[in-house]
Amino acid sequence: MPELPEVETMRRGIARVVGARVVAVERPACKLRPIALSPARMPQWRKRLVGRAITGTSRAGKRVVIELDSGDRLIFEPRMTGLVLLADPPDIEHLRLRLELVGRGARQLLFWDRRGLGSARLVTGKEFAERYGLDKLGPDALDISAEQLRERLRASRRAIKVALLDQRALAGVGNLYASEILHLCGIHPARRCDRLTRGDWQAIVAAMHDVLATAIHFEGSTLSDGTYRNALNQAGGYQNHHRVYDRADEPCTRCRKARVVRIVQAQRSTFYCPACQKK
DNA sequence: CATATGTCCTGAGAGC
DNA sequence: TGCTCTCAGGACATAT
Numbered sequence: 001m002p003e004l005p006e007v008e009t010m011r012r013g014i015a016r017v018v019g020a021r022v023v024a025v026e027r028p029a030c031k032l033r034p035i036a037l038s039p040a041r042m043p044q045w046r047k048r049l050v051g052r053a054i055t056g057t058s059r060a061g062k063r064v065v066i067e068l069d070s071g072d073r074l075i076f077e078p079r080m081t082g083l084v085l086l087a088d089p090p091d092i093e094h095l096r097l098r099l100e101l102v103g104r105g106a107r108q109l110l111f112w113d114r115r116g117l118g119s120a121r122l123v124t125g126k127e128f129a130e131r132y133g134l135d136k137l138g139p140d141a142l143d144i145s146a147e148q149l150r151e152r153l154r155a156s157r158r159a160i161k162v163a164l165l166d167q168r169a170l171a172g173v174g175n176l177y178a179s180e181i182l183h184l185c186g187i188h189p190a191r192r193c194d195r196l197t198r199g200d201w202q203a204i205v206a207a208m209h210d211v212l213a214t215a216i217h218f219e220g221s222t223l224s225d226g227t228y229r230n231a232l233n234q235a236g237g238y239q240n241h242h243r244v245y246d247r248a249d250e251p252c253t254r255c256r257k258a259r260v261v262r263i264v265q266a267q268r269s270t271f272y273c274p275a276c277q278k279k
Numbered sequence: 280c281a282t283a284t285g286t287c288c289t290g291a292g293a294g295c
Numbered sequence: 296t297g298c299t300c301t302c303a304g305g306a307c308a309t310a311t
Contacts, residue, residue: 114290117287
């Protein structure tokens with residue numbers, strides 16, 4: 001589930017690793033599928049990581065990026081259940097990678113992932129540009145302007161909710177926040193992109209910036225499964241502010257009259273208020 | 280080209 | 296109670 005607010009919270013939580021140096025790399029022995037990180041690559045990883053200094057942290061859409069003084073980048077992609085941690089992990093059997101650090105900021109940097117859909121990648125600067133350039137990943141959802149988003153999606157016949165999930169159009173929005181954004185601006189999730197007005201695009205982007213900034217303020221959403229945690233293994237708080245997500249049949253938080261409806265779009269749940277979001 | 284669907288994965292919760 | 300089944304949705308591969 002980690003989307004832009006959760007990944008940005010993880011990144012801020014580990015920002016203190018900047019200036020630290022990697023002294024050891026461990027891939028804990030476990031029977032998990034090696035999707036996160038192949039054990040066979042460990043020798044090469046150690047060669048490229050041990051002795052290197054961390055020069056920066058950033059975010060590429062829903063990925064946390066660790067910048068190294070060699071120019072290499074270590075990329076953590078949490079997908080559904082991945083966590084990037086400084087603190088000890090929720091359990092030891094799903095720990096995928098541990099970097100031991102020396103420096104004032106932190107002693108360790110961990111990647112933990114219960115379901116194993118996530119990944120850790122070590123790429124060169126050139127590979128990073130190829131893989132996460134603007135043709136692969138759209139402008140960040142926090143930075144994109146209404147006119148930019150409109151330009152990228154105005155010809156699309158897809159439903160706006162589905163299009164907001166397209167990471168080549170804009171980076172960072174996932175299934176949870178797409179519903180929240182459309183509820184805040186009062187636009188029906190099934191409205192086709194090519195039927196939206198300039199005013200609609202302005203409303204969508206304003207709502208997107210509002211929802212994402214507020215969710216970051218509350219350090220993201222920890223759903224009922226409790227999986228998502230910040231870098232210190234603490235739950236987020238934005239789940240207490242959800243407008244429609246996972247609230248099917250409950251009264252709308254805005255009009256208090258209609259009940260929230262759940263539909264399925266592109267095999268994903270969408271939640272909306274039929275009174276506040278007319279088609 | 281644009282859009283739609285199938286796949287991976289684990290554990291929580293439903294239903295019997 | 297304990298079993299089986301369904302579902303959750305990130306990104307990407309493949310199909311239409």
